[in-house]
Amino acid sequence: MNVILILVAFSLIVAIVGLGAFFWSVRSGQYDDPYGSSVRILFEDEKPRSAEASPPVQGITENPSNQK
Amino acid sequence: MVYEILSGSNSSEYYKLSDHPGMKTASQELGKRYDFLDNEEIKQEILDFSDNGVSRVKFFIPAIHCSSCIWLLENLHRLNEGIMHSTVHFTKKEAVFTFRDSRISLRGLVELLASVNYAPYISLESVDKSSKKKTNRDVYYRLGVAGFCFGNIMLFSFPSYLAIDDTVEQFIRQNFGILNILLGIPVAFYSGSGFFISAYKGLKKRFISIDLPIAIGILALFFRSVYEILSGTGPGFMDSLAGLLFFLLIGKWYQGLTYQALSFERDYRSYFPVAVTLISEKGEESILPLKHLKTGMRILVRNNELIPADAILVKGEGSIDYSFVSGESDPVKKTEGQRIFAGGKQSGPAIELIIEKEVTQSKLTELWNQKPGHEERQNNWESLMDVISRYFTAVVLILALATGVTWWFIDPSRAALVVTAILIVACPCALAMTLPFSFGGAMRVFGRNGFYVKRSSVIEALSRVNTIVLDKTGTLTKSNDFDANLDHLLLPEASFNLLRSLVRHSTHPMSVAVYQALPNAPALPVKGFIEHISKGVEGTVGTHHVKLGSGEFVLGRLPEGTPSGCLFVSIDGSSSGYIILKHKYRDGMRDVLLSMGKKYELHLLSGDNDAELSALLEFFPTAGHMNFNQTPVDKLNYIRKLRSEGRKVMMIGDGLNDAGALYESDCGISIADDVYHFSPSCDAILEARQFWKLSTFLKFSKISRRIVIMSMLFSFFYNIIGLSFAMSGNLTPIVSAILMPLSSVSVITLITVATYLASARTKLNKIYPV
Structure with missing residues (x-):
């Protein structure tokens, strides 16, 4: 019967990890603008770009030169 | 593909503008319009953050409306190398830009945005940082915790519903009970804390809100369960508690979904510009933040700029559009020496003003200050929920007391259990969800x-x-559509077409109205067509020089005895009567x-x-x-x-x-x-x-109100069933665990279906073409 207690402890830990993931996703602003995210995923990026508020510094290098 | 075309056309437009600065009048106007963004003080107020040559700024851009807008704005770095990163917040219509100061200035960024038709909305209010709100994610956290605990508690409660009696099972039951208490604590006191706070606040103001019976119910559920589990007398109601809060928080979340991009709390600050153009005694122009504007200063107001304070016109010809203030869009003529009130917009060539009163003391802002503070605003009626919850709470408390006393005489040991059962089952969960839904x-x-x-x-x-x-x-x-009345037009019918051919070239709403009112005929060629802003139009039609516009423009004076809002006509310099324009309904x-x-x-x-x-x-x-x-x-x-x-x-x-x-x-x-x-x-x-x-x-x-009343009756029905169980002392955890979610889900379903049917009946379910 003790095996049940171990399993329960394990399942709780997994569930808590899930809850933590949910907290992280809320904190990183993923629930702030559902429409924007739903559209953004369909854009074709030549290079993957992080959509987070903290700016990546390689902004200039990823600028394609075919515009000029 | 579409995006490529879009970006192609927009970027070519942009490069055209920057290669030939000043070629277009639009870009010339732009050049002056955002001058104030070079002012260091204003810049510091608008920028969110600026360090080490990298700056970040957040703008409200009303033009954001579709997915292409997001794409274009987030790919702005293709148009200008200085922009490092941009992120659009669609629901708020906001965009955050990170850029290098050495490559593009704040002004350059705003002008770039304006050139691709995403001009940000910069007002005195947007500069005032204190008024900015932070996104509230609290309800998500609470909902997450409640959902997490709800699932786990249900799992741990399951064995207790199976009628197994075994010493080993007893051991598991005990342990699961303890786990349920541990999981129940965050649900009751973190997820549910909002209800305690609002019930307490209500009590302090001697006001019973719907949150009071909910708070009592939560406490009764929690402590009764803790008692049952620790004393080993039963499995407790933790599953009901977690489910209750989970549903209630869904209601709260749904209620909190509002229109983030719309502002309902505007005051004059959101209408006013951030800065004005100051003219020094030597006649030099400089930028001055609006808050430093003092009486006696001389300022320049260009076409389409707002007059920020009550002032006297000293140079130029004023044609002031007070549509913000009065809703009346016909410009008011002002001559030198006349007073101009704040809130008007100059339409026409630039004028110079001397400020008479400070911004906060002008007539317009005084109007604002007459209003009572926002907290003082009181409705002279009580909301439906306030009335219901007051009676509801009273009835529940009296019932609980009466039943408690009755049971005291029948079986004192069970009195406390019955009272808590009543408080649990009366918890108006379904009732509380009727309003938000x-x-x-x-x-x-x-x-x-x-x-x-x-x-x-x-x-x-x-x-x-x-x-x-x-x-x-x-x-x-x-505001921008007119009916033209030709009764006072002193033209032979044959000459109507001269006028009609002239106004055909103008898109001004007044010209359009005149064009529509005149009888149809083939248009004649027009040479030398000129449209004078807020004055009128002129041009040579065939061999005749035709003028249409204000009295001053056409005749050089305003004839007496003519009503306001008319357009005068002259052909080859001789006056030919006037046309009366009325706003269309x-x-x-x-x-x-x-x-x-x-x-x-x-x-x-x-x-x-x-x-x-x-x-x-x-x-x-x-x-x-x-x-x-x-x-x-x-x-x-x-x-x-x-x-x-x-x-x-x-x-x-x-x-x-x-x-x-x-x-x-x-x-x-x-x-x-x-x-x-x-x-x-x-x-x-x-x-x-x-x-x-x-x-x-x-x-x-x-209809919506009727739906509320109907679903309230429906949820009372559930409460009565629950109460009959509780008062007879038969409320078992399983009854509560079935009754509670059933009532919530059925009430929400009922409301959703009823609202849909109502919208179909009133034909509001279809979105009409514009």
Whole structure:
């Protein structure tokens, strides 16, 4: 019967990890603008770009030169 | 593919502009318009962050409306190397830009945005950082915790519902019980803390809110369960508790979904520019932040710029458009030496002003300051939920007490258990969800139809209205659409076509009205067509020189005895009479007013003269209900008087002159051509082209209220079933665990279906083509 207690402890830990993931996703602003995210995923990026508020510094290098 | 074309066209447009600066008048105007962004002080206030040559700024961009907007704005770095990163927040219509100061200035960024038609909206209010709100993610965390615990507690409660009696099982049951208590603590005291706080706040103000019985129910559930588990007398109600809070928080979350991009709390600061152009004694121009503007200063106001303070015109010819203030878009002529009030917009060449009063003391801002503080605003009616929850709480407490006393005599050991059972089962979970879901549903139905309410309680206010007060100019009439009257045109019919061919080249609404009024004929060629801003048009049609416009423009003077709002005509320099222009009434106004007139008492408050009295008389009960020549203060007092007579007043207006009246009414609706731009503070914003649906909206709000009452009765029914279990001492955890979610889910289903049927019946479920 003790095996049940171990399993329960394990399942709780997994569930808590899930809850933590949910907290992280809320904190990183993923629930702030559902429409924007739903559209953004369909854009074709030549290079993957992080959509987070903290700016990546390689902004200039990823600028394609075919515009000029 | 589409995006490539889009970016191609937009970037080529951009490079065209930057290669030939000043070639287009638009870019020339732009060059002056954003001058103030080079001012260091203003820059620091607008920028969120600036360090080490990298700056970040957040703008409100009303033009964001589709997925292509997001793509374009987030790929702005392709247009300018200085922009490192941009992120769009679609629901708020905001965009955050990170850029290198060495490559692009703040002004350059704004001009770039303006050149691709995403001009940010920069006002005095956006500079004021203190007024910015932070996104509230609290409800998500609470909901997450409640959902997590709900799932796990259900799992751990399951064995106790199986009727196994075994010593080993007993051991598991005990351990699972302890786990349930551990999981129940965050649910009750983190997820549920909002209900305790609001119940406590209500009690402090001697007011019983719906949250009080909920808070009592949560406490009863929690402590009863802890007692049962620790004493080993039963499995406890933790699953019911977690489920209850999970559902309640879903209701709270749904209620909190509002229109983030719309601003309902505007004051004059959101209308005013951030800076003005100061003219020094030597005649040099410089940029001055508005807050440093003092009386006696000399400023320059260009075409389409707002006059920030009461001032005297000292140079140039004023043609002031007071449409923000009064809703009246016909420009008012001002000559040198005359006083100009704040809030007007110059349309025409630049003028110079000397400031007479400081910004906060001008006539316009005084109007704002007359309003009572926001907290003082009181409705003269109690909301349905307040009344219900007061009686509900009283009934539950009395029942619990009476049953407790009765059981004391029958079996004292069970009295406490029965009392807690009553408090548990009476917890008005389903009742608390009726309001957010039914009014919240109605709010979304309205939103799809161009009617944006501030929060769901406005729907209830709407359903109780019995008196409707309307503004005329800009509300009943369109601000930019005219009817032309040719009675005073002294032209032979043969010459009509000269005029018609001339105005054909102008897109000004007045020209369009004249064009439509004149009889159809093949257009003649026009040479040397010139459109003078806010003056008129001229050109040579065939062999004749034709002029159409204001008295000063056409005749060099304003002839006496002619009504305001007319256009004068001259052909080859000889006067040929005038055309009277009247604002057109909104589409469907007749039907809306007639149908509203049957159920509501209609009043009219107009700042204009009574020229339209006879035309509007059929819609209003008596001429006494129509009031003309009203000042903003008159309007405010009129509403106040109606309310003191016990009426529930809805006010519909548009300009700042209605702001006080909108605020004073039970339900203030502001009507706007562009809902994201200028609208005075109000409870709801109505898109101007949806005006004809107004009576349907009112009808729907009444239906919505009936849905609320119906679902309340439905949830009472569940409460009665639950109470009968509780009072007889038979409330077992399994009954509670079934009854509680069942009532919530069935009430929500009932409301959703009823709201959908109602929207289908009133034809609000279809989105009409524009």
